Amino acid sequence: MTEISVSIRDGETGTFPQGITAAEALKELVSNKLRKQTVAVLRDGVPVDLSVSLSGDSVLEPVVMNSPAGLEILRHSAAHIMAQAVKRLFGPEVKVAIGPAIDDGFYYDFDREEPFTPEDFERIEKQMAEIVATRRPFVRTEMPVDEAIKFFSERGETYKVELLQDMETETVSFYQQGDFIDLCRGPHIPDTSWLKVFKLLRVAGSYWRGDEKNPMLQRLYGTAFFDKKDLKKYLYRQEEARKRDHRKLGKELRLFTIQDQIGPGLILWQPRGAMLRRLIEDYWKDEHYRNGYELLYTPHIARQDLWRTSGHLDFYGENMYAPMEIDEIKYQLKPMNCPFHIAIYKSNKHSYRELPIRWCELGTVYRYERTGALHGLLRVRGFTQDDAHIFCRPDQLEDEIFNILALNLHILKTFGFDQYDVYLSTRPEKYVGSDEHWQLSTDALKRALEKKGLGYEIDPGEGVFYGPKIDIKIKDQLGRSWQCSTIQVDFNLPERFDMKFTGEDGAGHRPIMIHRALMGSLERFIGVLIEQYAGAFPLWMAPEQARILNITGDQAQYCEAVYSRLRKAGVRVEKDLRNEQLNYKIREAQLIKVPYMLIVGEREKENGTVTVRKRSGENLPPMTPQEFVEMVRSESEEGTGRRMT
RNA sequence: GCCGAUGUAGCUCAGCUGGUAGAGCAACUGAUUCGUAAUCAGUAGGUCAGCGGUUCAAGUCCGCUCAUCGGCUCCA
Incomplete structure (x- = not known):
């Protein structure tokens, strides 16, 4: 009998008869403890079942529970078991489509006449538990594709047949547990009893x-874990995310409202939200001015001809609102600000000495x-972009992109974002411009990213029709990522609008244009910020920084004096002098997340001080109003790196 | 746009199998003047998302429309 050598990666090596299973080899080569943790193995780097028989020398690496790969296998198996349960409960006429593991769990797509109801979840879960209890092994078999097609055709599984028809391999593998068999690459857990902790989460169309x-x-979504505690943790995190939901907090903190009467996707900013937005805008404008930008303002509508010239009608028309006719001329709402900035550029002649020109605008656009x-503030129909356009010479392109990246990361950091994923999107199928232009600009983006030391992924074909782009997705405190920043090179619009600058040689040359938005849109960014901070904004951007609370009416006059003094010093202070108990006032201020409460009783009135209660519940020793102003100033300065009040 | 769920007072939610709306908080009035997360009492507030249908009778059943939520698709 032929012998083979099996070794554990970074571990022992042994000699075994050919055909031994991975599980049997592990029994000899690793500790019992590790073996019991092992879900599957990597054989020479490829994930396979424990039941795989080894035909030649192999290097094995156990895939353990709770590793990302282990969880993926568990969840993938859970999807199979769920499909089995569904088939058992709702009959063979339910067709199965695909059922992969995803980040937080798994799903399986079904074709069934009747909709699944949340009440069905319990039945399915119960049926799954029964399948788990039978400890059915996951048995792998292989067959040629044409045989597999015949197999599924006979069973009416048309989706599987379609999948098979697109496959290029000759044989495919199947996994069977009990009465359920599914087309699948694997690997899977050894038997159904490994699935101990699972839960169906929701149903949705797809x-x-x-x-x-x-x-x-x-599509039925579910999740599975090896440990009950992990499921609990997961559900707790979901709960946390729900608590941070900007739509909920926006209502509770009275930041914004969306009303049927106004229209879906259109935001009404309430005073507190408007203040938050103003603070962000002021910071943004200031930061841009410091970095060599000039501010523009442009209208909301323009003649349709403009949009024809810009190419937006052709490429973006389906996202634009229908034209309105004014004096027999058609006008359209702007979906982007760029043509206006170009028009301003063209209102004068420009020398090469002037470039780069950096123009920014908080421009409100409307897109269908x-x-x-639509989704709260994150996806709306009317939004304000923190837009800018840079007009430069080709030799300036790389530096400009580098500078944008630097400013971008700096601003994001001020808002507490220092983790991000960077993507470079290349030429899509539908595009304008020459191949040479695309190459040149894509290279410039790459070099700038490398110079800035940013790791990035390439997103092939995801560029905009007019040029390649860099997208930055920020990660919030719950680890969720949000697309905000985008930097796009454009060779197209300068061409279409015949933009020029006068070169050293006295001749006309074409500038390159860069579009960029750092926060993306103020609406979305503020939505993300609300979730990032769970509504408890840092002092510098808190709409209300402090609230004065008196204990009895006797201090009302003193409170008024403190109030006007703080207001004059630039502190965003409110007062609550109602005839209510202190506890009641504190509770209200706490719920709306005011950073500082200034408590004033007889003691403070006599000493000319205030007692400061922080949002955390901590009390600071009494201080004079002036001392409080200084404290607010220095803390705000810390937040933005400069004086804000 | 598509699939499914939901839509009752400013907010959060009750209202079983159809018999012409209810609570808590908020608001308002009065009392209470109080030291770190809800003082007590009273008053007012709703074309039950909109339109149409079934019925003697519709918040409740049916249809359409609108909006919201979870996804798909799309994306700043």
């Missing part, structure tokens, strides 16, 4: 293969979004 021309399937896409 198109077959994500294409809206295809039939809508029902499908109703199903």
Whole structure:
């Protein structure tokens, strides 16, 4: 009998008869403790089942529970078991589509006439538990593709047949546990009893293969863990995320409101939200001025001809609002600010000495979004971009992009974001401009990223029609990522609008244009900020920094004096002098997350001080109003790196 | 836009199988003048998202529309 050598990566090596299973080899080569933790193995780097029989010399690496790979395998198996349960409960006429593991769990798509209801969840979960209890092994088999097609055709599994028809390999693998068999690459948990902790989460529609021309399937989402505690933690995190939901907090903190009467996707900023936004805008404008930008203002509508010239009608028309006719001329709401900035550029002649020109604007644009896409502040129909356009010479492109990246990261950091994923998107299918232009600008983006020392991923074909772009997705405190910043090179618009600058040689040359937004849109960014800080904004951007609370009416006059003094010093202070108990006032101030409460009783009135209660509940020793002003100033300065009040 | 769920007072939510709306908080009035997360009492407030239908009778059943939520798609 032939012998083979099996070794554990970074571990022992042994000699075994050919055909031994990975599980048997592990029994000899690793500790019992590790073996019991092992879900599957990497054989020469490829994930396979424990039951795989080894035909030649192999290096094995155990995939353990709770490792990302281990969880993925568990969840993938959970998807199979869920499909089995669904088939058992709702009959063989339910067709199965695909059922992968995803970041936080798994899903399986089904084609079934009747909708699944949340009440079905309990039945499915119960059925799953029964399957788990039978300890059915996951058995792998292989067959040629054409045989597999025949197999699934006979069972009416048309989606599986479609998948198989697109496959290029000759044989495919199947996994069977009990009465359920599914097309699957694997690997899987050894048997169903490994699935101890799982929960179905929700049901949602999804198109077959994500294409809206295809039939809508029902997707059941669930999650699974090895340890009950992990599921609890997961559910707790979900709960935390719900608590931070900017739509909920926006209402509670009275920041903004969205009303049917006004229209979906249109934001009404309430005074507190408006103050928050103003502070962010002021900071933004100031920071841009310091970095060599000039501020512009442009209108909300323009003649349709402008949008024809810019190419927006052709490339972006389906996102634009229908034209309105004024004096027999058609006008359209702007979906972007760029053509206006170009028009301003063209209002004068420009020398090469003037470049780069950096113009910024908080420009409010309107874009048609499908109703199903709207979501609080994060996806709206009217929003204000923190837009800028840089007009430069080709030799300045790389430096300009570098400078934008630097400013970008600096501003994000001020808002507490220092983790991000960077993507470089290259030429899409639908595009304008020459290949040479695309190459030149893509290279400039790459070099600037490298110079800034930013790791990035390439997103092939995800560029805008007019040029390649860099997208920065920021990560919030819960680890969720949000697309905000975008930097896009554009060779197209300067061409279309025939933009020029006079070169050293006295001839006309074409500038390059860079579009960029750092926060993306103020609406979205503020939505993300609300979730980032759970509504408890740092002092410098808190709409209300302090609230004066008196204990009895006897201090009202003194409180008024403190109030006007702080207001004059630039502190955003409010007063609550109602005839209510202190506890009641503190509770209200706490719920609306005011950073400082200034408590004034007889003691403070006599000493000319205030007692400061922080949002955390901590009390500071009594201080004079002037001392409080200084404290607010220095803390705000820390937040933004400069004096804000 | 598509699939599913939801829409009752400013907010959070009750209202079983159809019999012409209810609570808590907020608001308002009065009392209470109080030291670190809700003082007590009273008053007022709703074309039950909108439109249409079934019925003697609709918040409740049916249809359409609008909006919201979870996804798909899309994306600043």
